Amino acid sequence: MISINDVAKKAGVAKSTVSKVLNNYSMISEDTRLKVEKAVEELGYIPNSAAKSLSKKEFNRIGLFIDISCSNQFVDEINMQYLMGAFEKAKEYHNEVITFFSSQFEEMSYREISDFFKSQSINCLIIYNLSLENKKIYKIIEKQEFFCVLVDSSVTNKKTSSVSIDHFQAQYDVAKKTFDENYYINHVLYIAGGPGGYITGQRLDAVKKLRDERCFKLTVQYGDFSEYKARKITQKYASQINAVVCASDIMAIGAVFALTEMDLFRPVCGFDGIRLMGYTQIAMNTVKQDFSRKSRQAFDELKRLLDGETGRHVLVPYEVCKINYADVIQT
C-alpha cells in the first residue's frame, strides 16, 4: 500500500507538505503543488481513510436502521427506494453508511444496541418504518446519544428531526377524491394500520373530518398493515359498507381481492403508491410518495443537526393519483 510517505519521498518534500497540497492549503507554491500532484499521479496514491478518520477527529458515520418488524411482504419496494436515496446522498456527502435491520437487534438490550452503534463509530441514525413497539429504539432517540432522523414520524428533540408527508392532508385528499368519483356513500370502512402512533392518528383524523363533513357512517378497523387481515376485515363488513379506505396499498389490495371474490364492487383507495397496485387490474386512488426523496431529505436534515441546529419536523410533497397496469408495465 502506498502511503503519504512514499509520495513525499518521490516528490522530494515533507509529508506535511503533501497533506497540505491534498487538502488545498493556501500557502503552497505552484511549483511544489505540481511536484506533489505529479508524484500522487504516478504512484496512484489513495489516502487511507482509517488514518484520515483518526487524525481528523470527525467520523460522522451514519447508521441506516430499517424496522422490518411491522412490515409485511412487498414493502421491499419501499425499503429499496429508501436505501437508494440514502446511498446516493451518502456518496454526495462522502459519508459512510452502515445498514441495519431491526431483526438483528431482537435479542439485544437498549444498552447493547447503543454500544454496538458506538463501537462502529456511528454517531448518526436514520430510522425507517419505526414500529411503536420498538421501545429500545425510542429510548435511543430519547437519550440523545446520536443524531437521529426519523422517516414518517413527527418526533423531534434537540438531536432528532423527522421527515414525513402531511399524512392528514394526504389521507383527506385521497379519500375525498375517491368519494367524489362515486355516487352515494353512506357507510365507509376505514382499515387503519396499527392502533396508536403518529401516522395512524393523523390519517384517522382526516377520515373523521370527512365523516363530519359528509355525514356517512364510519367503521374503523385495525388491519396491521397486512393484506391478509385487510381481506378478512373486508369480507366481514363488505355487505354493510359502500366504500373502503385503506391506510396502505397492501391492505387496499387485500380489500379489492376480497370484494372481487364476493362479486361486489366498492370503491377502494390505498396509500403509498407502490407498483403492485397496477396488478389489481382496478385503477385505485392512492397517495403516491417519493420514498427516495424522503430518504434524501432525511440526509439533509441530518446535516442540519450536525451543524448544530435543533431538530425539526419537515414535510415533503406527495401526489394523489391512480396507478394502473399500463403505467407500471411501461419501463
Next chain:
Amino acid sequence: MISINDVAKKAGVAKSTVSKVLNNYSMISEDTRLKVEKAVEELGYIPNSAAKSLSKKEFNRIGLFIDISCSNQFVDEINMQYLMGAFEKAKEYHNEVITFFSSQFEEMSYREISDFFKSQSINCLIIYNLSLENKKIYKIIEKQEFFCVLVDSSVTNKKTSSVSIDHFQAQYDVAKKTFDENYYINHVLYIAGGPGGYITGQRLDAVKKLRDERCFKLTVQYGDFSEYKARKITQKYASQINAVVCASDIMAIGAVFALTEMDLFRPVCGFDGIRLMGYTQIAMNTVKQDFSRKSRQAFDELKRLLDGETGRHVLVPYEVCKINYADVIQT
C-alpha cells in the same frame, strides 16, 4: 470520547495491557483482567474503530455492487433479499460493507471506479446482477485488484469466485415439469433474457436439450427481462405455440397477462420465485431461488479468497415449485 488511555489510567495498568485483555491474549492474570474489565465497564469504553483499522493493517471492507442497469421493476424484492443476506453475514463476520448501485458509476471510467473503491479502503467486492454490458466492472474483475465474488455468474480467476444455482438443471427441471403437466406440446416459445452471457446460455441449452428429447418446435426470443417485451413477444407468437417458457418471473407474468387478454390458455413457467407470481391468480411453475442464501454464500466464498485460496464456482440449491396467491398472502 473515552480512549484506551483513560481505561489504562483507571485500571492502573499500561494501555498495552488493556489492549491485551480486550483481545483475549493468554498471558494475562485473572487479577488484572478483572481490573481492566471493571474499568472498561465503569467508563463505558468503546474502542475506536478507525484506530483499530489503522493499527491492524487489515480492513477487509466489502463493497456490495448492485447492477441495476438491466433490472426492471419488481427486482427490488430480489435485491432486498440479497442485501439482507449480506448485512447479516457482515454482522456475523464483523465486516464493514458499503453498498453501491451501478447508476452511481455511469459517468466514471474504469480507473475512476477502481480508485473510488480504493479510496474507501474497499478491497473486496460482491457483485449482483452484473450485466454483460458493464465492461468497466468486468475489467475490474479481470485486473484482480480486488477480491470479487459474483452472484449468478461462472467467472472465476485467482481472486474471483462465483456463486449461482445450476441454471441448466433448474431450467430443465421447471420446463420439464410444466410440459409433463400438460397434454401435448409441439411448439414452445422460449423467452430468454438478454443474448449472450452465462445464465442465458445455460438456460437455453436446457431448453434445447428438452427439444431434442421431446421433438417439439422451439422458437427463441430475447425478452430483455422486461415484462413489456415478454408481453409483446407472447402476443406475436401466441396463436402458433402451445407453451411458453420464460427466463424470469417478470417475463412469465407478462406472458400470462398477454395470453389472458387474448383469452388463450397456454402453460407458462417462470424463473426466480418472486412473490409477485402469486398475483397472477394462475399458479405457474417457477424455480424458487433463495437469494438471501446466495448472498450469504457469497460472503463465505469471500472469506475463502481472503484466506488465500483460489477462486471457484459454487452451486447453491434451488427448488421447482408453484407460487400461488394463498402462499403469498399468508404472512
Next chain:
DNA sequence: AAAAATAAAGAAACCGTTTTCCAATGGGCT
C-alpha cells in the same frame, strides 16, 4: 543596510489502537 514582516516548507507531535520487545517477578531446580 539592517530590521521586520511575510511566505513557504519542514519537523515533530498527535489521533487511538496493536504488537513487538524488554524488564521484573517469582518458582523450581541443582
Next chain:
DNA sequence: AGCCCATTGGAAAACGGTTTCTTTATTTTT
C-alpha cells in the same frame, strides 16, 4: 543460595494521516 526459565506487565514503535509549531528564505519597510 544461586541460576534459569516461565509468566506477566509495561515501554515504545508502528500504522498513515493532520495540524501546530519552527525554521528558512525572501520581500518589504525604515
